[in-house]
Amino acid sequence: MxxxxxxxxxxxxxxxxxxxxxxIVLDGRPVRTPAKAPLVVPSAAFAEEIRAEWEAQxxxxxxxxxxxxxxxxxxxxxxxxxxxEVAQMLASYGDADLTCYxxxxxxxxxxxxxxxxxxxxxxxxxxxxxxxxPVQGVMHAPQAPGALGRLAAPLHxxxxxxxxxAHDLISLSGSxxxxxxxxxxxxxxxxxxxxxxxxxxxxxxxxGADEEAQALSDxxxxxxxxxxxxxxxxxxxx
Numbered sequence: 001m002x003x004x005x006x007x008x009x010x011x012x013x014x015x016x017x018x019x020x021x022x023x024i025v026l027d028g029r030p031v032r033t034p035a036k037a038p039l040v041v042p043s044a045a046f047a048e049e050i051r052a053e054w055e056a057q058x059x060x061x062x063x064x065x066x067x068x069x070x071x072x073x074x075x076x077x078x079x080x081x082x083x084x085e086v087a088q089m090l091a092s093y094g095d096a097d098l099t100c101y102x103x104x105x106x107x108x109x110x111x112x113x114x115x116x117x118x119x120x121x122x123x124x125x126x127x128x129x130x131x132x133x134p135v136q137g138v139m140h141a142p143q144a145p146g147a148l149g150r151l152a153a154p155l156h157x158x159x160x161x162x163x164x165x166a167h168d169l170i171s172l173s174g175s176x177x178x179x180x181x182x183x184x185x186x187x188x189x190x191x192x193x194x195x196x197x198x199x200x201x202x203x204x205x206x207x208g209a210d211e212e213a214q215a216l217s218d219x220x221x222x223x224x225x226x227x228x229x230x231x232x233x234x235x236x237x238x
Contacts (some may be wrong), residue, residue: 013054022047091152161234168227189228
């Protein structure tokens with residue numbers, strides 16, 4: 001049995017502004033999320049990104065080519081109804097942050113980790129007053145509750161759209177610190193992604209790159225960079 005596919009049914013996609021924000025319309029009809037909520041986003045730039053995705057579709061709709069649309073759907077349908085819970089789930093990454101788990105040997109890997117991650121931990125301390133302590137090995141070592149609370153605060157202050165983008169920044173990198181650094185534009189997102197890949201790059205240097213693993217890494221990198229772009233498109237301006 002062939003899989004049913006949604007076919008293009010519109011001629012033109014456009015953006016309309018109203019009191020709620022910016023909505024995407026197809027031949028004048030508003031787009032809705034999978035949960036049937038109006039697809040309304042907080043910025044013109046993000047709305048234009050979504051409009052362009054719909055405009056670029058061929059005869060058959062390809063959801064995997066529509067990351068902005070999928071992010072907006074997630075923000076409206078999944079994150080907004082449980083925003084505090086999502087923020088707290090992301091905050092929990094700080095208690096097992098990638099940047100805190102270091103190799104004892106070989107010395108060269110330990111040095112690379114320290115050179116890449118110590119400045120990030122120093123930044124988190126300077127920016128949020130949160131000092132995370134690095135340890136050797138992979139056994140969980142709890143961090144101070146006060147530091148974790150201070151790192152959680154910016155997540156709880158985010159909108160549902162910001163939090164949706166932050167989710168990918170944090171979960172894809174495995175680091176609350178790196179995710180927050182991306183939201184604050186501490187470094188370009190490409191560099192922050194590279195800083196999250198110290199261990200993987202070391203293994204590739206030792207044993208050679210695995211084609212399948214590299215393809216997955218490239219896919220995750222693209223998602224991380226998209227999330228960084230989307231965050232700054234929807235970020236509150238204060």
